[in-house]
Amino acid sequence: MLDGILAGLGTAVMPMNLMMVVVGCLVGTFIGMLPGLGPITAIALMIPLTYSLEPSSGLILMAGVYYGAIFGASSSSILINAPGCSATVVTAFDGNPLAKKGQAGKALAVAAYASFTGGTLGAIMLLIAAPALASVSLSFQSADYFALMVLGLSAVAAFSGKGQVLKAIMMTILGLMLATVGTDRSEGVERFTFGQLDLIDGFSFLLLAMATFALAETLMSVLKPENPNNSATEQKMMSELGSLKLTKEEVKSVAAPTLRSSFLGFFVGVLPGAGATIASFLAYGVERNLAKPEDKKQFGEGSLKGLAAPESANNAASTGSFVPLLTLGIPGSGTTAVLLGALIAYGIQPGPRMYIEHPDLFWSIIISMYFGNVILLILNLPLIPYLAKLLNIPRPYLIPMILLFSITGVYLVSFNSMDIMIMVAVCMAALGLRLLSFPMAPMLLGFILGGMLEDNLRRALLIGDGELSFLWERPLTLTFISIAALVLFSPLLRPIWERSKARAEYEQAKRKAATKI
Amino acid sequence: MQISNQRIGGLIFLLFSLFYGYFSYDIALFPGAEYEPFTPRTLPQFLALSGVICSVILVITGGADFRASIKHLVWQPVAKLLAAMFAYGLLVNWLGFVLATIIFLVVSFRIMGETKHKKAAAIAVIFTLVFWALLTQILDIYLEPGQLWHWFNG
Numbered sequence: 001m002l003d004g005i006l007a008g009l010g011t012a013v014m015p016m017n018l019m020m021v022v023v024g025c026l027v028g029t030f031i032g033m034l035p036g037l038g039p040i041t042a043i044a045l046m047i048p049l050t051y052s053l054e055p056s057s058g059l060i061l062m063a064g065v066y067y068g069a070i071f072g073a074s075s076s077s078i079l080i081n082a083p084g085c086s087a088t089v090v091t092a093f094d095g096n097p098l099a100k101k102g103q104a105g106k107a108l109a110v111a112a113y114a115s116f117t118g119g120t121l122g123a124i125m126l127l128i129a130a131p132a133l134a135s136v137s138l139s140f141q142s143a144d145y146f147a148l149m150v151l152g153l154s155a156v157a158a159f160s161g162k163g164q165v166l167k168a169i170m171m172t173i174l175g176l177m178l179a180t181v182g183t184d185r186s187e188g189v190e191r192f193t194f195g196q197l198d199l200i201d202g203f204s205f206l207l208l209a210m211a212t213f214a215l216a217e218t219l220m221s222v223l224k225p226e227n228p229n230n231s232a233t234e235q236k237m238m239s240e241l242g243s244l245k246l247t248k249e250e251v252k253s254v255a256a257p258t259l260r261s262s263f264l265g266f267f268v269g270v271l272p273g274a275g276a277t278i279a280s281f282l283a284y285g286v287e288r289n290l291a292k293p294e295d296k297k298q299f300g301e302g303s304l305k306g307l308a309a310p311e312s313a314n315n316a317a318s319t320g321s322f323v324p325l326l327t328l329g330i331p332g333s334g335t336t337a338v339l340l341g342a343l344i345a346y347g348i349q350p351g352p353r354m355y356i357e358h359p360d361l362f363w364s365i366i367i368s369m370y371f372g373n374v375i376l377l378i379l380n381l382p383l384i385p386y387l388a389k390l391l392n393i394p395r396p397y398l399i400p401m402i403l404l405f406s407i408t409g410v411y412l413v414s415f416n417s418m419d420i421m422i423m424v425a426v427c428m429a430a431l432g433l434r435l436l437s438f439p440m441a442p443m444l445l446g447f448i449l450g451g452m453l454e455d456n457l458r459r460a461l462l463i464g465d466g467e468l469s470f471l472w473e474r475p476l477t478l479t480f481i482s483i484a485a486l487v488l489f490s491p492l493l494r495p496i497w498e499r500s501k502a503r504a505e506y507e508q509a510k511r512k513a514a515t516k517i
Numbered sequence: 518m519q520i521s522n523q524r525i526g527g528l529i530f531l532l533f534s535l536f537y538g539y540f541s542y543d544i545a546l547f548p549g550a551e552y553e554p555f556t557p558r559t560l561p562q563f564l565a566l567s568g569v570i571c572s573v574i575l576v577i578t579g580g581a582d583f584r585a586s587i588k589h590l591v592w593q594p595v596a597k598l599l600a601a602m603f604a605y606g607l608l609v610n611w612l613g614f615v616l617a618t619i620i621f622l623v624v625s626f627r628i629m630g631e632t633k634h635k636k637a638a639a640i641a642v643i644f645t646l647v648f649w650a651l652l653t654q655i656l657d658i659y660l661e662p663g664q665l666w667h668w669f670n671g
Contacts, residue, residue: 052656166578167523170530170571177537177564184557189545191557192537219598222629223590397640400598400625404618404648407602411609412658420606424599431595436526458555466554 001131004355008363012371017060020053021368024064025375026383030390031065032072037402038085039069039335040441041217044209045402047342048409055346056361060368062339067372068380070276070318071115074311075384078107087276087314090284094299094306101302105242106250110304111311112381113246114258118312119373121262122269122319126366129270134327134355142459143470145328147480149453152272152330154488156442168442169488171433175446176453178203185451186458198418205341207410207419208447211426212440213334214406218399219427220434244381254308257287265313269320272332276314276321283313319369326350326362330449334441337448523579531572538565597628613663618645 011017024046031042042065050058073088078095091111098107140148153172160168181192182202193199261283268279287309288299299306324332329351331337343350348358355362380387410419430440464470472478541561550556601624609617622641623634631637652658 049656052658166571166575167526170568170575173564173568173571174530174533177561177568180561180564184544187547187557189547189557191544191561192540215602219595222598223592223595225591394631396626396629396631399629400622401644403598403602403625404621407605408614408618408648411606412652415661417606417610420609421603424603424606427602428599433526435590436522436529438526454560457560461554 004359004363005127005367007360008365008367011056011360011364012060012367016054017057017364017368018371020057020061021064021371021375022379024061024066025068025071025372025380026387028065028068028070029072029075029376029380029383030068030387032069032074032085033076033387033390034072034398034402037217037221038073038087038213039066040209040338040444041214042066042069043335043338043342044206044214045405045409047206047209047338047345048412050342051345051413055343055348056364058342058346059339059361059365062342063365063369064372064375066318066335066339067119067315067369067376070314071112071376071380072387074111074115074314075108075388078111078307079104079388087280087317088310089277090280090310091307091314093284093310094301094303097300097302098304098307102242103302105244106246106304107302107307108381108384109244109246110250110254110307112377114254114261114308114311115315116373116377117258118262118265118315119319119376120370121259121312122266122316123366123370123373125263125266125316126319126323126369129323130327130362130366131355133323134352137328137352140328140352140476141474142456142463143474143477144480145330146453146456146460147471147477147484148272148328148330149449149456151480151484151487152324152332153442153446153449153453154484155272156333156445158487158490160439160442164437164439167438171438171440171443172446175443175448176450178208178443179447179450180454185455198416198422203422203447204410204414204419205448206345206413207423208426209338209341209444210406210410211423212430212444214409215403215423215427216430216434216440218402218406219431222399223431223435250304254304257283257290257305257309258312260290261287261309261313262316265316266320268313269317269332270323272324272330275333275335276317279313279317279320280310283309315373322365322369326354326365327352329354329452331445334444337441337445340448521579524576527572527575527579531569531576534565534568534572537568538562541565594628594630598625601625601628609663610661611664613666614660615645615649616663616665618648 027046028039028042031037031045032039043062046062046065050061053061070085070087073083073085074091074095077083077088077092078099081092081096083089083092095107095111098104157165157168157172179202181199183189183193183200184191190200261279264283264286265276265279268282269275284299284306287305288296291299291303291305295303295305318335321332321336324330325336325340327350329340329349331340340350348354348361407420407423410423411417434440460470461467464473470477471481538561541558544558544561546556546558601621605617605621608620611617612620619638619641622644623638626637626641627634649660653660
């Protein structure tokens with residue numbers, strides 16, 4: 001392991017790779033600051049550029065963009081109350097009131113320090129957890145992998161929010177359906193190609209990610225112009241941030257919530273499907289419940305604890321989400337699904353073998369993620385006022401440029417102009433689905449896991465002579481399947497349970513009233 | 518039963534699943550494959566069935582309370598931008614990357630409400646040339662000059 005870490009460190013400190021971390025963090029911060037554009041878009045926009053780079057440099061760049069995008073999204077949450085992604089929605093609860101009080105600098109500093117702590121602890125835990133899980137997963141069989149993927153997909157659907165579960169399941173199914181288009185991997189027969197040569201290799205992952213995220217998110221901001229141009233007050237807030245310094249008391253007050261939330265965030269991040277959004281909401285809720293009554297009142301009004309908790313949790317969760325990706329080859333979130341797509345494009349299959357076959361790459365990604373945290377703290381924080389000025393680029397120029405990056409990003413990989421037209425069609429469908437409130441991340445996850453899921457299911461069925469008993473014969477498979485069923489059906493059964501509970505309460509109240517009479 | 522966004526979504530997905538399920542029977546099978554436990558049709562047919570079940574549930578349970586207002590959506594520039602991107606796809610091989618990109622940017626700036634044509638054209642040209650230089654000189658990506666270029670240069 002030490003050899004691997006040293007090899008990874010050697011790769012990560014190469015000047016080119018250090019530059020990639022810096023560039024990634026800066027570009028990610030800028031894209032993340034644009035309201036509506038999240039880390040998935042930021043990474044998707046980077047993929048075409050990384051094809052001309054070494055796999056390690058490309059992945060380091062994307063890891064930097066990921067962290068930068070989350071940091072940028074936090075900044076826009078604090079400064080203009082416009083979260084760049086769902087993971088930073090909670091940041092705005094206390095960050096924006098602080099900014100409105102003229103303490104934007106302090107809020108950004110707390111967010112940066114909390115993110116740094118979350119990222120640092122997350123990286124340390126990743127250092128311990130990833131090799132352990134990788135060695136355990138070497139004993140996994142096809143049935144276990146299949147069950148684990150079912151668990152991942154179910155969790156993504158189940159954690160997608162109230163009223164969204166069914167739609168998220170449907171989008172996962174859609175993703176799996178799209179993954180079946182093209183040539184079948186085992187028998188070589190064509191499926192759903194309708195005789196079109198362009199469809200023989202199936203849909204391009206990059207095309208799908210760009211069309212459903214980069215293009216669709218940009219066009220959604222035109223379709224629903226919430227904040228067409230930053231108001232004069234917001235512009236003033238961005239240029240005059242106030243002091244970035246924290247007092248000793250303030251540091252003391254946020255230390256414990258930051259540490260608690262970092263651990264909580266990491267473990268939530270490791271769970272397939274949970275991710276940074278749930279981690280940040282959970283951490284905020286926990287800290288609010290743990291706060292003294294006088295501190296509790298501050299939550300929502302500009303509490304430093306309320307800001308530090310979600311920020312450390314979402315960064316630690318982002319690091320945690322790399323555990324299933326790097327050790328099992330199974331992405332737990334939309335963002336890590338995009339990273340998996342990029343890894344596969346490089347010819348690298350993440351999973352336990354990656355830890356053995358490409359230890360330098362495995363460790364360089366982990367070490368670079370830590371470097372990314374350092375860069376964000378020492379470079380991006382002081383640069384925020386300048387990066388924020390970039391947000392003042394007039395929308396008539398900014399939007400077409402992002403659209404151009406998206407379409408040329410796909411075109412420059414395939415040099416097939418047909419891809420641009422397919423992309424426009426997919427984007428139209430994605431816009432429609434977004435307007436009907438269908439979440440997109442489960443679709444992407446279903447698409448990326450579809451091939452692997454089918455391969456493992458086929459293998460498990462063939463080994464089991466066509467019997468479904470493989471689902472319960474191995475304790476590990478049974479555990480994964482049981483958790484998947486529990487996770488999937490609990491939100492669906494909740495309304496029924498709530499209704500029966502309400503009915504029981506009503507009956508009880510009625511009985512009480514009758515006895516009184 | 519009121520028509521709501523959820524029900525519309527459910528119906529569209531139901532049609533899509535039926536269409537997908539119908540065409541799953543067109544997937545060719547090798548002789549004797551019907552006795553195999555897993556064929557190229559197995560997963561698509563399971564997915565089609567799951568899709569139908571989920572969309573029927575959404576159609577039945579989807580209430581009217583989730584209706585998002587589509588009145589305030591700004592459709593026109595979005596439709597025009599989509600058309601501009603489609604046209605870019607059609608023209609890029611003919612005009613070449615540089616010319617097609619400049620035209621796309623000028624048109625898109627205009628769609629987004631820029632009225633100063635000279636400024637828009639200048640920005641489009643400078644941005645495209647910088648982008649082109651980045652791709653060809655730094656990232657070493659070859660860009661086809663386009664059919665038009667070949668015509669003029671024999």
